[in-house]
Every structure is written in structure tokens, then in C-alpha cells.
Amino acid sequence: QKEVEQDPGPLSVPEGAIVSLNCTYSNSAFQYFMWYRQYSRKGPELLMYTYSSGNKEDGRFTAQVDKSSKYISLFIRDSQPSDSATYLCAMSGGGNNRLAFGKGNQVVVIP
Amino acid sequence: DAGITQSPRHKVTETGTPVTLRCHQTENHRYMYWYRQDPGHGLRLIHYSYGVKDTDKGEVSDGYSVSRSKTEDFLLTLESATSSQTSVYFCAIRSGQEKNIQYFGAGTRLSVL
Numbered sequence: 315q316k317e318v319e320q321d322p323g324p325l326s327v328p329e330g331a332i333v334s335l336n337c338t339y340s341n342s343a344f345q346y347f348m349w350y351r352q353y354s355r356k357g358p359e360l361l362m363y364t365y366s367s368g369n370k371e372d373g374r375f376t377a378q379v380d381k382s383s384k385y386i387s388l389f390i391r392d393s394q395p396s397d398s399a400t401y402l403c404a405m406s407g408g409g410n411n412r413l414a415f416g417k418g419n420q421v422v423v424i425p
Numbered sequence: 426d427a428g429i430t431q432s433p434r435h436k437v438t439e440t441g442t443p444v445t446l447r448c449h450q451t452e453n454h455r456y457m458y459w460y461r462q463d464p465g466h467g468l469r470l471i472h473y474s475y476g477v478k479d480t481d482k483g484e485v486s487d488g489y490s491v492s493r494s495k496t497e498d499f500l501l502t503l504e505s506a507t508s509s510q511t512s513v514y515f516c517a518i519r520s521g522q523e524k525n526i527q528y529f530g531a532g533t534r535l536s537v538l
Contacts, residue, residue, distance in 0.1 A: 322465075346524050346525060346526065348526060350529075355532075355534075356531065356532070357515055357529040357530055357531045357532050358468070358515070358529045359529070360526065360527075360528060363524070363526055365524075402467070402468070404527075406524070406525035407525075410525075411456065411473065411475065411481070411519075411525070412470055412473070412483070412525075413470075413525060413527055415467050415468045416467065417465070417466070417467035418467055
């Protein structure tokens with residue numbers, strides 16, 4: 315079993331729809347949970363991070379962490395064509411110097 | 426871009442030749458990382474450094490070596506490039522001791538023919 319599982323998609327939605335992305339993980343030591351956005355031929359950029367369980371909101375983006383289920387989610391409200399990108403989840407914890415990444419989920423928002 | 430510069434941005438080379446990629450940071454971060462990104466595999470850690478002359482292997486370190494003689498520079502070397510090393514290479518720095526939030530450079534696109 316991989317440490318982090320993320321359905322690679324792709325996911326196509328019409329403009330204005332809610333985008334829902336998620337990752338599951340197996341290491342209960344993870345405490346920091348991140349979402350990165352990567353545009354085509356660019357480096358990953360940090361979108362949001364959360365510590366432990368709970369929700370975090372930033373504009374149209376909401377990140378949720380459920381440590382009991384080992385499940386994290388990213389929601390994008392009122393999606394825009396500019397949200398078309400690959401979204402990667404990542405997590406760390408337990409004193410490990412490394413990040414564990416999902417494989418990324420490609421999102422296409424159709425105007 | 427968190428003060429990270431990767432060079433070169435693009436390189437085409439031939440099998441068997443040595444290749445060195447450079448990552449330069451301007452913010453005195455202790456930890457630096459090299460990843461490769463391939464379709465179907467996502468980001469995979471090659472090597473990382475936790476200080477000058479202090480490095481450790483990642484999950485795909487075979488065929489790669491690294492060096493860090495100064496805080497600001499982390500070099501990735503392919504001693505004898507192979508076609509399987511055709512990939513996009515990203516450097517990252519770590520922000521914060523506990524959080525391990527990483528910020529990435531723009532990447533180097535390497536083609537080995």
C-alpha cells in the first residue's frame with residue numbers, strides 16, 4: 315500500500331461548479347497536510363496547508379483533514395478556467411525530513 | 426518562487442555524458458531537495474541535503490549524486506546520463522523545522538537522447 319493515494323483523474327467540470335479532490339493516506343504520524351497547484355510546465359506552488367484535523371478556508375478554496383479516517387480533501391468553489399491545473403496533495407510528520415506526495419489530480423474547468 | 430533558481434531550464438544531452446543541474450537559493454534555508462517528476466509516477470525524491478556537506482538519499486537515488494559546498498547551492502549530477510533519466514527535475518527548499526512545507530523552483534527539463 316502506497317503511503318498516499320490520490321486518484322489521478324482527469325476531472326473535467328463546467329465553469330462555476332464545485333471541484334472536489336481528495337487523498338487518503340496510511341501513516342498515522344502525518345500531521346501537516348498540504349495542497350499544491352501545478353500549472354502545465356511550471357513548478358508546484360503551495361496552495362494551502364493545514365495542521366492536524368479540521369477545516370481551513372482561503373477565498374474559494376477549502377481544505378479539510380479527517381485524521382480518524384486518514385482522508386484529506388480540497389474543495390474549489392465557483393471554479394474558473396484559471397483553476398485548470400494539476401493538484402497534488404502532500405503530507406509530513408513524525409520527524410521525517412521528507413514529504414509524501416500523491417501522484418496529482420488533473421483538473422480542467424470548461425468555460 | 427521562494428528565491429529558488431534552477432539552471433539550466435532546459436537541456437538536451439546524449440547517453441553517457443555527465444550532466445550537472447544547479448539549484449540556487451537566496452534565503453539561507455538549511456534543507457534542500459531534488460525531485461524528478463514523470464507521468465504516472467508523480468514527484469519522487471532523489472536526494473536531499475540538511476546542511477553544507479550533509480546529504481541523504483531519497484527513493485530514486487541510483488545514478489545520481491549531489492553536492493552542497495555552500496548553503497545557497499545544491500548540485501545534482503548524473504555521472505553518465507541514460508534515457509531513463511529523461512525527466513523534469515525540481516529543486517525545493519524547506520520552510521520551518523517542524524512544518525516541512527516545501528517550496529519549489531521552476532524546474533529543469535532534461536532530455537537524454
